[in-house]
Amino acid sequence: METCTAIAIASPNIALIKYWGNADDRLRLPASPSISFNLAGLQTRTRVDWEDRLAADEVIINGEEVTGATRDRVVHHLNHIRRLSGHQGFARVDSSNNFPTGAGIASSASAFAALSLAATTALGLHLSERELSALARLGSGSAARSIPGGFVAWYTGATHEDSYAESFAPPDHWDLVDLIAVVSRAHKTTGSTAGHAIAATSPLQSARLATAQERFERCRAAILARDFAALAPVVELDSNVMHSVMMTGNPSLMYWEPATLAVMQQVRRWRDSEGLDVCFTIDAGPNVHCICTAASASVIEPRLRHLPGVLQIYRAVPGGPARLETA
Numbered sequence: 001m002e003t004c005t006a007i008a009i010a011s012p013n014i015a016l017i018k019y020w021g022n023a024d025d026r027l028r029l030p031a032s033p034s035i036s037f038n039l040a041g042l043q044t045r046t047r048v049d050w051e052d053r054l055a056a057d058e059v060i061i062n063g064e065e066v067t068g069a070t071r072d073r074v075v076h077h078l079n080h081i082r083r084l085s086g087h088q089g090f091a092r093v094d095s096s097n098n099f100p101t102g103a104g105i106a107s108s109a110s111a112f113a114a115l116s117l118a119a120t121t122a123l124g125l126h127l128s129e130r131e132l133s134a135l136a137r138l139g140s141g142s143a144a145r146s147i148p149g150g151f152v153a154w155y156t157g158a159t160h161e162d163s164y165a166e167s168f169a170p171p172d173h174w175d176l177v178d179l180i181a182v183v184s185r186a187h188k189t190t191g192s193t194a195g196h197a198i199a200a201t202s203p204l205q206s207a208r209l210a211t212a213q214e215r216f217e218r219c220r221a222a223i224l225a226r227d228f229a230a231l232a233p234v235v236e237l238d239s240n241v242m243h244s245v246m247m248t249g250n251p252s253l254m255y256w257e258p259a260t261l262a263v264m265q266q267v268r269r270w271r272d273s274e275g276l277d278v279c280f281t282i283d284a285g286p287n288v289h290c291i292c293t294a295a296s297a298s299v300i301e302p303r304l305r306h307l308p309g310v311l312q313i314y315r316a317v318p319g320g321p322a323r324l325e326t327a
Contacts, residue, residue: 004050006122010113010322011038018242021199028141032212040319046095046114054090077139112139113146133164149320171318177297179290180314183259202249232279239281259309263288
């Protein structure tokens with residue numbers, strides 16, 4: 001074998017019911033189930049070349065070769081794939097995003113989903129969607145959700161094989177729109193991997209986990225029924241509960257910026273005072289995902305653009321699965 005190449009594209013996902021904290025840090029088995037959809041139009045494109053002449057793995061992200069912890073994390077994931085395939089050579093990984101990296105828009109989810117698909121395909125492995133989802137989870141927990149398309153449930157599982165994500169409704173099941181209000185493009189100082197390890201130090205995490213399944217079921221039922229009035233309160237509750245755990249852990253994680261809170265408050269006013277179908281959810285970062293129906297999004301989007309502190313708006317609808325790029 002001289003050079004084996006594959007290119008994969010995966011989207012970040014927005015969790016409507018959140019993942020925060022592991023039952024098993026080594027396997028990234030989540031402590032609770034979650035629900036998400038991929039963000040069509042936002043993507044990570046990853047090319048993997050397995051080359052006999054390489055003396056070590058090379059990792060390029062957004063045009064720059066990386067070293068240190070970022071490279072180590074990619075190499076660790078490639079080691080899983082080497083064990084799975086029996087191949088002992090090295091790879092060049094060239095990955096780029098068309099959205100901010102490390103700012104709470106799930107860049108690690110799309111990155112490890114695309115890496116898993118490209119690296120295994122290049123070696124001739126043909127994994128099922130379930131197997132790919134479980135593999136991607138080893139690199140970044142939420143990457144499990146970026147493998148399937150549509151509205152996705154990720155199960156906790158007691159073993160590696162049992163913790164995977166699968167679709168429970170197709171992308172066109174409901175015309176939801178995610179308007180991402182970017183209030184900061186800065187790379188967060190504490191990433192999600194470190195944050196998951198801190199989760200158990202919060203006195204609120206046990207209460208969050210005790211009620212997680214109920215929120216999961218409420219959210220899934222609301223999506224299947226296309227019931228926004230039922231969806232909005234559980235999505236906002238789940239986001240606020242997660243951030244309460246973050247804020248009360250040791251060390252305390254405060255991802256919100258002043259503009260974050262301003263957008264949250266405005267979203268509530270638009271829904272409560274004007275009856276617009278909009279709610280907020282926030283991942284591990286300061287940027288606010290405003291989930292709307294398509295009809296309300298046309299009203300909300302120009303308003304968001306004029307809010308002080310909002311730097312940019314990304315608009316995304318539910319997207320499809322991770323896929324290979326064909327020549």
